[in-house]
Amino acid sequence: MKDFVSNPMSLFDIRGQVAVVTGASGAFGSLAARVLAGAGVRLVLAAGRAQELEAVAQACREAGAEVETVARRPSTEADCEAILEAADRRFGGADILVVASGLNDVAPIGDMSLERFERVMSGNVTSTWLLCRAFGRRALARGRGGKVVLVSSARGKLGHPAGYTAYCASKSAVDGMTRALGCEWGKSGITVNAIAPTVFRSSLTAWMFEDTEKGRATREGMLARIPKGRLGEPEDLAGPLLFLASRASDFHTGHILYADGGYTAG
Template identity: 45%
Template sequence: MSENKPVNVSRDTVDHLFDIEGRVAIVTGATGALGGAIAVAYALKGVKVVATARNAQKLDALRVQIEGEGGVCTTVAADPSDTDSFAQVIEAAKREFGGVDILAVAHGYNKPENILTQSVEDWSYIMDADLKSVYIVCKMVAEEMAQAGKGGKMVVVSSARSKMGMAGYTGYCASKGACDLMIQSMACDLSAQYGINVNTINPTVFRSDLTEWMFDPDSAVYQNFLKRLPIGRLGEPSDFLGLAVLLASPAADFLTGGNYDATGGYWAC
């Protein structure tokens, strides 16, 4: 007869599952609806945030908001598709806070158009903005994390469209589908050897300056979306903060190479 053994779960482990206080995070696309929400959420959890985007004025406003709520933030206006420009972001993280523990990638671009009328140049721009720049940012931060030898967490915003096509989205869907597979491959490169966990969040449509027009409950666009959304509504930036915190925290130490469904059930229908 086997001896009864206690369940091997410690209070310390449970108490610190989602603890990211004191860590340093770079957040790209921080002037966007979701990137800004992630930057603020991390700061409110005690993370030292390096917020980056192209618009310096909007970044300053974000920094003022974070500092007004007791958070710590520095900003760097930079282009994530340019290695020299993004190097300034990493240098700021090292200079101000001693390194980088978390990367949240939330920048992106889309210009929907039918393939028969879309130029190759526009398609390439979407691919560069939504895929190549993600590769550059992740590669450069991974190099820094690997050299520091402390591991890290990477949280990349992909899309529900990574696995489902849509008219006019040959650039965007292709870039997001490739992003999901690229992140899976990065996990194979980085996780076991360097302790760097790499995952995506795949959201459905969420409220932003660009999508506000979709949120009219009486519109045909809104009603058509709801036919495929079991959750019964479109998303808000705050709906994705739980995953953004989870995937940056010790609770995600065994999670890597994942594309996490944040579609409100869209992938289920």
């Protein structure tokens, strides 16, 4: 470990490790896959949309990564086991788990059905729990530790007036799970942390960055509460991901890392 004095960047060296990324066709999942591929990680990428998944996988292969794909969402125990089994079969097990799968559904509570609420909770909370359990069982049995990176949100800490009862509740639950597993696995060498962004540039949020009346109004409302004075960019999430996936974060567990330009500080 003393090599960090003469070579500090060695703390972030994750070349040759194996990462499972779920939600790999989504905004953060595809970014995570490409960043990890560039860092020399072997990948198991999972998502429900097979065509989009393959496009991400091909980009990672072109970056030099070995890639296995699983065209499944982590919706059930069987799905989660299949995703982790793919890592066992192809690479001998996973060292890193990035849970980037999830969803949102916005409506005032009076207009939201129980079915819609439970769908958000299942997609954001239950699937995360199932993936952590599948990863943890394997990591504990191997006894060499591991890295779990969950995706929360500034909405896990802050409410929103536009009908976010399902989403805010689900991300608060992810925060609680992060802390609980950080405690539970603390002595095992498995760290569990979450990245919690505010709005960052993606295909889903591109309209907020555009010079339209709706884009300007929404953007200005957000910027009034972001001390850094801008919305997030993909690279704002890449650094936290590499930190939490590497030995640079070995003494950090149970943390929610807000990548939000100071949004939750005010």
